[in-house]
Amino acid sequence: EVQxxxxxxxxxxxxxxxxxxxxxxxxxxxxxxxxxxxxxxxxGLEWVANIKQDGSEKYxxxxxxxxxxxxxxxxxxxxxxxxxxxxxxxxxxxxxxxVSTTRGLRSYYFDYWGQGxxxxxxx
Amino acid sequence: xxxxxxxxxxxxxxxxSVTISCTGTSSAFGGYNFVSWYQQHxxxxxxxxxxxVNKRPSGVPDRFSGSKSGNTxxxxxxxxxxxxxxxxxxxxxxxxxxxxxVFGGGTKLTVL
Numbered sequence: 001e002v003q004x005x006x007x008x009x010x011x012x013x014x015x016x017x018x019x020x021x022x023x024x025x026x027x028x029x030x031x032x033x034x035x036x037x038x039x040x041x042x043x044g045l046e047w048v049a050n051i052k053q054d055g056s057e058k059y060x061x062x063x064x065x066x067x068x069x070x071x072x073x074x075x076x077x078x079x080x081x082x083x084x085x086x087x088x089x090x091x092x093x094x095x096x097x098x099v100s101t102t103r104g105l106r107s108y109y110f111d112y113w114g115q116g117x118x119x120x121x122x123x
Numbered sequence: 124x125x126x127x128x129x130x131x132x133x134x135x136x137x138x139x140s141v142t143i144s145c146t147g148t149s150s151a152f153g154g155y156n157f158v159s160w161y162q163q164h165x166x167x168x169x170x171x172x173x174x175x176v177n178k179r180p181s182g183v184p185d186r187f188s189g190s191k192s193g194n195t196x197x198x199x200x201x202x203x204x205x206x207x208x209x210x211x212x213x214x215x216x217x218x219x220x221x222x223x224x225v226f227g228g229g230t231k232l233t234v235l
Contacts, residue, residue, distance in 0.1 A: 006181070030216070044228045044229040045161070045212050046226060046227040050222070050223055059221065060223070095168060107157075108224070109157070109171060110161075110169075110171060111171050116168060
């Protein structure tokens with residue numbers, strides 16, 4: 001059974017930093033593109049970042065470029081999101097999501113999601 | 124404001140059909156047919172219900188169907204059931220615009 005479990009969310013002051021983690025199990029983690037998607041309280045979903053299987057390609061939504069870094073450790077079946085210079089508008093539940101990938105090629109949808117981790121940015 | 128526009132709410136009675144639209148620019152859809160739909164119940168993670176415009180993952184009832192014409196994608200739910208009440212989000216790969224995905228603002232479905 002595919003499982004994704006986020007951790008690391010907490011209350012942080014504006015300008016602060018935070019690292020989210022996502023532990024994956026039930027599939028060959030190193031074979032899949034992975035993503036982070038966030039949802040501000042009472043708002044819709046927003047794609048944040050994607051990372052290729054070997055970490056050689058990373059893409060970000062414009063609003064986080066230069067402040068956020070997606071990474072992965074395939075030896076630990078883990079995905080990470082390092083968030084710096086946090087802003088109030090970064091407050092959201094952050095979901096780890098698996099990108100459907102077949103024979104090494106990514107598809108363009110998220111087939112499994114974690115339960116999310118809440119990041120609250122406030123003074 | 125999302126690059127993909129959905130109605131904020133739709134409603135229908137049990138047994139009826141409802142259609143949720145998702146309208147975007149050609150850049151929002153990236154010129155691709157990579158539209159997916161997600162169902163989200165309150166306090167829960169999103170769940171994939173349609174991918175590649177009109178394909179259903181295993182386990183998703185055939186009451187859910189998707190289509191796309193021009194710059195408008197649609198999700199149709201037939202034979203509405205109480206458990207279908209949820210938020211629904213369309214999503215598209217935006218191609219070289221962002222090399223990532225863009226979501227619609229979401230539609231709240233109420234089963235009357």
